[in-house]
Amino acid sequence: MMKLNPLILSALLTHGIVAFAEENQATMMHHQHPVETTEAPLSEAGNDAFGTIQEVIARLNSNPDTDWSKVNIEALRQHLVDMNDMTLNVEVISQKAVQQGLVAIVKPTTARSAAALKRVFTAHPAQLKRDTGWDMQIVKTGDRYTLTTTTENPGEVSKIRGLGYIGLMASGGHHQLHHWAMATGVNPHARHQ
Template sequence: MSPPSAVPTMPGQDAFGTIQEIVRILEADPGTDWSQVDIEALRQHLVDMNELTLNAKAVATPLDGGATYAVTGDGRTLEAIRRMVPAHAHEINGVNGWTAKTEPTTNGVVLTVTAAAPKETARIRGLGFIGVMAQGSHHQAHHLAMARGEFSH
């Protein structure tokens, strides 16, 4: 039996925990305009994140200065790819000296990420598709803005 002072801290599921954290932030902010709050939009975005992370297929092809990633999927995964990959490419374009762009395909998106610096080229290739998608510290602020009804893909 656990001592009485042991209290679990994990919410049991990452998307649930993210939503719980955002709700706590909104509740602590006296300026929250509850008429604009859209937690369902955040939930749908987190579903997209899961689809992209767990179900999308990404085939990397090295090229001078970086790589292309042919990202494909079906159904809900394809929808998530089409919403998230171009938006993220726009967000990271210029970060770390990278050039990031996308081209739509019939079953997904081709993401091309390049850099002039050889060290960054190695980094792009080492990160692979999902590592590139995880770049940047904008995700948390983006989730809060989405929940406040201020942003969507």
């Protein structure tokens, strides 16, 4: 075994400790004074609901004419919770092709999703008709909903079947307009009632 001269050992240890301390200090200073950047290092704000709300707030902030006394971000948040429930907390029991379309039977899996489906199904058939021309009839039996969606256009029957329950609920570009209306204090369904 090789023996190190105590003086050399002391010098090596001192150099190592000084080098470690300098590196550690540089790291700490970097964290205390982050490099200024105009671009966020991430593109996602969190989950999709949070990101939608953040986008709405950014748009409201960028508009000098925003009437903040009418803004209602909570209404938008509640609607986004409903959308989450109708997407994730619903059991799709069956989807069956019928002449001119599809019949889907769905059932909420939580009390919250039961309330969400009731609210969403009140407005969605009329909106789907405006967006696509398709007819959606909804019948509630016990805790299940039967959605029958049909079209007069034979070329769109396979599209309805391919979309299925959640695709039919997500169809159309009206969702973004509805979200903006809710956030700015406007009832998005007022003109359709």
